[in-house]
Amino acid sequence: MAKDFLTREENYSRWYNDIVLKAGLAETSAVRGCMVIKPYGYAIWEKMQSALDKMFKDTGHSNAYFPIFIPKSFLNKEADHVEGFAKGCAVVTHYRLKNDPSGKGIIVDEDARLEEELIIRPTSETIIWDTYRKWVQSYRDLPILVNQWANVVRWEMRTRLFLRTTEFLWQEGHTAHASREEAVEETIRMLDVYTEFAEKHMAIPVIKGLKSENERFAGAVDTYCIEALMQDGKALQAGTSHFLGQNFAKAFDVKFSNQEGSMEYVWATSWGVSTRLIGALIMAHSDDNGLVLPPKLAPIQVVIVPIYKSNEEYQQVCEKAYEIKNMLDAKNISVKVDDRDTHKPGWKFNEYEFKGVPVRIAIGMRDLQNKTVEVARRDTLEKTSYQQADIANKIEHLLEAIQDNLFRKALAFREDNTTKVDKWEDFKSVLDSRGGFILAHWDGTAETEEKIKEETKATIRCIPFENKNSEKGKCIYSGKPSNQRVIFARAY
């Protein structure tokens, strides 16, 4: 399936692209910048969705759905918000087509121009806050804790499968609160939910922090994020949670009467993660043999491959294979028995390895005699012979061990690729030689960040929560005083 697969060393971006294509996750479509997410890739997204959705529900949120179209005038109402998004919006101007009078197919009917153009949502704050105005009158109507699973469109210049496409799938939470404290608390709570999801489900360690002014969401008071490090030394923002203050409440006039009977603007948050996480998953764990998936997000956790010669052997081996499948099914482990006679075992081994299936079990006549199975784990590529007795428990533990090992490996990688730097020369050389996260002092100004970005393409990924205000120092660039190190990196 992928004999001509390049290594990460040879060409990292081709390696990434080939995994997406050859593992059957997604492909480019007839529409520029838009991708087709194929069944295997979409199955990963569904796993992400169901884990996250449960976490959202467990923290009190409900799902709802708002329109894909936003009246152009809405986008105008919050000044920073328009400025941030206006450049990349798709606009619907007409509502009808007609036959070309010259007989050359179909054209836009100029008589069917919309009075007010519609924007295809790049994000839904405006339409949602316009709606919330009608939902909120009293403090008794608060909080509103709503999430929506949706597609959004941002007209990107350069696209890459999963990492940046014109249309992408995501989830956007939008909450309304009676007090600043409560909204801030919600913002952090959801950041913690994302952190838990990234670390426990995706097995990717992340750094929590605050975005600098330059990187802040258009319309937010504060943007918090989780940042992950990819194997090529570049950072990837894996989730964001915004404290919106009263910006949108003021723009859309969403007020409530508080317990004292006076009118007050509502406090807001929004937070989201997207199909980009699939890109993160690939770049965090996969190797030169293809995709590596953490068991918790793998559509197929265990594949069983029968080994046989005669038809009679095929029957016997498959019978045992399905017997084991049933035992694993009972533990909610997702198992596929690949009993196709059209492919050889070796072919299947490579196929599932490339697709990142965490555990492979091979069963042949030898195993039937010895009451064993051959178990191969994808993360280490180790093969071991297991006794069949108690196999379900053993596999269950193995899956946990793989999940755990992937996280520890990713954490060790991040630690190895995080460098404290105090000299500007070192900053540049570390960035060029190995990349990774760079911990350096910064004077806190947007101008300095901008200059650093211009000279090195590195940006401040976040001002980490950890070690907040723990260390005084001098800005790496300007030499001005700083009371905390921030995280710099080149980013996706």
Next chain:
RNA sequence: CGGGGUGUAGCGUAGUCCGGUCAGCGCGCCUGCUUUGGGAGCAGGAGGCCGCAGGUUCAAAUCCUGCCACCCCGACCA
């Protein structure tokens, strides 16, 4: 949107400079037999208006014009 590159069978490609048995090769696919514990072997077979649309020419994958898509590098971003 600017600079660079590419587009030939499902995939990867030769041929493009120097128009004319150039439409080839590998993988995959189909049929049959032998195989099956790490991508099987042999034999036979199917599949392409050479990205699309125009133009030049007796003749275009090859030359010209326009368009489209993809890749790499910038500006924008989850």
